[in-house]
Amino acid sequence: MGFIGTVASILVGGAVAAVTVVGLVTTTVDSKPDNAGNVSGSSAVQYGTR
Amino acid sequence: MTRWLPLSWAVVLTGLLLGSALAPGYVLVRDMVWVPDLALRSDVLGLGSALPRAVPSDAVVAVLDEIVPGMLVQKLVLVGSLVGAGTGAAALVRGGLVQRLVAVSLAVWSPFVAERLSIGHWPVLLGYAAVPWLAVAGRRVAAAGRIPPWTPLVLVVGSLSASAGLVSAAVLLATALAGGVRRRVTVALVLTVVAANAPWVVAGLANASAAGDAEGYRAFATSGHGLPAPLAVLTLGGIWNADAVPASRGGPAGWAAVVLVVGLAALGARRWWRTERHGQCTALLGLWAAGVGIAVLSWAAPDAVGALGRAVPGLAVLRDGSRSLALALPLTVAVVSSGAALLAGLGTRALARTALAVAVVLAPVAVLPDIAWGLGGSLRPTHLPDEWLAARHVVTGSHGDAALLPWSSYRAPAWNGRRPVLDPLGRLLTVDTVASDDLVVGSTTVRGEDPRVREAASALQATDPEGRAKALRAMGVGWVVVEKDAGSSPEVAGRVLHDGPLLRVVRLEGDVRRPDVAQGRVLAQGAAWAALLAAVLAGVVTSARWIRVRMATRRSETARVPD
Numbered sequence: 001m002g003f004i005g006t007v008a009s010i011l012v013g014g015a016v017a018a019v020t021v022v023g024l025v026t027t028t029v030d031s032k033p034d035n036a037g038n039v040s041g042s043s044a045v046q047y048g049t050r
Numbered sequence: 051m052t053r054w055l056p057l058s059w060a061v062v063l064t065g066l067l068l069g070s071a072l073a074p075g076y077v078l079v080r081d082m083v084w085v086p087d088l089a090l091r092s093d094v095l096g097l098g099s100a101l102p103r104a105v106p107s108d109a110v111v112a113v114l115d116e117i118v119p120g121m122l123v124q125k126l127v128l129v130g131s132l133v134g135a136g137t138g139a140a141a142l143v144r145g146g147l148v149q150r151l152v153a154v155s156l157a158v159w160s161p162f163v164a165e166r167l168s169i170g171h172w173p174v175l176l177g178y179a180a181v182p183w184l185a186v187a188g189r190r191v192a193a194a195g196r197i198p199p200w201t202p203l204v205l206v207v208g209s210l211s212a213s214a215g216l217v218s219a220a221v222l223l224a225t226a227l228a229g230g231v232r233r234r235v236t237v238a239l240v241l242t243v244v245a246a247n248a249p250w251v252v253a254g255l256a257n258a259s260a261a262g263d264a265e266g267y268r269a270f271a272t273s274g275h276g277l278p279a280p281l282a283v284l285t286l287g288g289i290w291n292a293d294a295v296p297a298s299r300g301g302p303a304g305w306a307a308v309v310l311v312v313g314l315a316a317l318g319a320r321r322w323w324r325t326e327r328h329g330q331c332t333a334l335l336g337l338w339a340a341g342v343g344i345a346v347l348s349w350a351a352p353d354a355v356g357a358l359g360r361a362v363p364g365l366a367v368l369r370d371g372s373r374s375l376a377l378a379l380p381l382t383v384a385v386v387s388s389g390a391a392l393l394a395g396l397g398t399r400a401l402a403r404t405a406l407a408v409a410v411v412l413a414p415v416a417v418l419p420d421i422a423w424g425l426g427g428s429l430r431p432t433h434l435p436d437e438w439l440a441a442r443h444v445v446t447g448s449h450g451d452a453a454l455l456p457w458s459s460y461r462a463p464a465w466n467g468r469r470p471v472l473d474p475l476g477r478l479l480t481v482d483t484v485a486s487d488d489l490v491v492g493s494t495t496v497r498g499e500d501p502r503v504r505e506a507a508s509a510l511q512a513t514d515p516e517g518r519a520k521a522l523r524a525m526g527v528g529w530v531v532v533e534k535d536a537g538s539s540p541e542v543a544g545r546v547l548h549d550g551p552l553l554r555v556v557r558l559e560g561d562v563r564r565p566d567v568a569q570g571r572v573l574a575q576g577a578a579w580a581a582l583l584a585a586v587l588a589g590v591v592t593s594a595r596w597i598r599v600r601m602a603t604r605r606s607e608t609a610r611v612p613d
Contacts, residue, residue, distance in 0.1 A: 002398075005396075005397070005398070005402060006397065006398070006399050006401060006402040009396075009397050009401075009402035009403075009405040009406045009409075010401065010402065010405040011405075012405065012406065012409045013404070013405025013406060013407075013408040013409040014405065015409075016408065016409040016412050016413055016416050017408055017409075017412055019416045019419075020412045020415045020416040020419065022419075023415070023416060023419020023420070023422070024066065024415070024419055024422045024423075026419070027419055027420050027421075027422040027423055027426050028069065028422055028423040030426070030427075031069070031070060031422075031423045031424065031426050031427030032426070032427045044458045044460075044488075044490045044495075044537075045458065045460035045461055045462045045470045045490070045536075046293075046460070046470065046490045046491065046492065047080065047291070047459075047460055047470065047489040047490055047491055047496075048080070048169070048290070048291030048292065048293045048294060048470075048491055048492075049291065049292045049293055049491065049492045050269065050273060050290060050291070050292060050491060050492050
């Protein structure tokens with residue numbers, strides 16, 4: 001693996017790190033209770049949906 | 051220094067993943083129901099009429115929260131299951147630091163963890179955490195013929211529910227017996243497995259006639275949710291519940307996860323095969339095939355799995371097919387991390403190797419970013435209303451069981467952010483409870499199997515409040531607790547002892563006599579608990595001795611080092 005390989009490795013590592021950090025930060029900042037299920041108009045709360 | 055990095059990385063990932071769940075309060079989400087001071091009731095001990103879905107987990111919690119506050123026990127369970135899975139995976143793989151860190155990422159930041167957290171299956175998560183450690187224990191048994199002293203404790207922790215117990219037993223026995231161990235060791239292993247699983251086995255046999263609804267096998271079959279199910283299971287994901295699946299799984303990131311796992315596994319398979327003993331390779335391959343096979347079978351042929359589950363007592367645990375994917379964890383971690391280490395080692399310069407190492411260690415997180423911070427904020431602790439805690443002391447234990455109304459199993463209370471949860475009142479009260487065990491999945495209702503619940507449902511069908519009270523009393527129900535914020539309920543005649551904004555507690559007047567539990571069953575269940583306690587004691591004693599010997603060895607080594 002020569003110079004190009006090294007550059008490519010750095011790009012891959014940097015890209016994965018960037019995607020990870022952006023994903024984690026976005027998820028954390030936007031975090032809110034979700035998956036509340038269908039609770040409207042029915043007394044039987046759903047266990048889940050398929 | 052590098053010795054502690056896998057543990058540190060596991061702690062960091064666990065903190066990032068649980069995030070909001072670690073705030074004060076109880077996380078109540080779907081099947082994860084924790085309350086202050088769970089009572090050690092007869093149904094918790096496995097003497098109820100339902101299938102033992104929370105045996106022995108509830109009893110263990112009931113005992114532990116006498117020593118440590120239940121809220122803290124829940125945090126310890128959540129953190130311990132993730133850190134345990136990560137460190138176990140690191141201990142399982144044979145390789146350098148990068149491989150061990152990748153193993154941690156794969157085990158902690160996993161679709162399996164996200165899905166089971168979201169649906170609240172914490173005993174399954176503890177079983178998942180135990181799997182790599184039991185594979186390590188089995189490997190040591192096969193190599194040295196001795197059972198590691200901590201094995202009984204890990205096995206007990208990994209056997210707090212039926213499905214987790216079966217997975218734990220399979221992993222330990224398959225890896226240990228792959229080495230042709232002595233008969234004495236085999237007998238000791240089998241006895242430990244039997245003891246760790248005895249409470250739910252005995253309780254399950256007592257209620258073996260309760261057949262699962264055929265609809266349940268279709269409702270709880272493995273599903274890919276955007277990915278073809280047979281590909282989703284390769285990444286250890288595939289729960290039936292669309293609400294428990296992270297959004298990223300259905301998009302390009304889900305496909306990227308498949309490519310990542312399959313690609314790195316293909317790259318690392320040969321290297322792994324060469325570095326691991328062939329007996330262990332065969333055992334891990336067999337476990338993977340069983341785990342993935344059951345999950346795929348439940349997707350491909352749910353009716354056939356259902357027929358099998360109804361015909362053979364005990365096989366009803368196959369209903370939720372993707373739970374078995376914990377069996378695939380050891381091979382997935384071993385082979386994929388091996389490929390990742392190979393890839394990271396391709397760099398000829400240190401900078402390139404470091405960059406590739408960063409890429410492979412972070413890749414499992416990059417393809418599943420939306421499970422961070424308590425599954426994107428879904429895991430938010432709450433506190434039970436004061437009125438609930440007060441009502442608990444009104445319903446006392448000398449007047450039969452309590453029926454919970456409205457007649458449905460799940461609630462979505464405002465005080466829990468409208469998140470669906472199995473009615474927490476069933477855990478909070480100190481008396482045994484009778485509540486609907488039907489499960490609503492989309493437009494389908496999966497019928498429960500508890501005969502006593504059917505009897506209560508029939509009693510509530512009586513035409514007038516007095517008739518309902520009489521029929522409930524006849525079956526041993528002396529209380530009716532109505533959650534007023536959860537929908538409409540049939541009226542039941544009796545003396546109202548509490549009527550607040552959230553709850554109404556009605557005491558049914560007249561004699562109430564609970565049906566007796568057969569003495570033989572009580573004795574059998576008692577023997578099962580004694581066996582479990584024996585396994586715990588054996589684990590504590592052998593672990594304490596092991597720690598003492600290790601500390602003494604370290605002290606003597608330190609003393610021998612010249613100044």
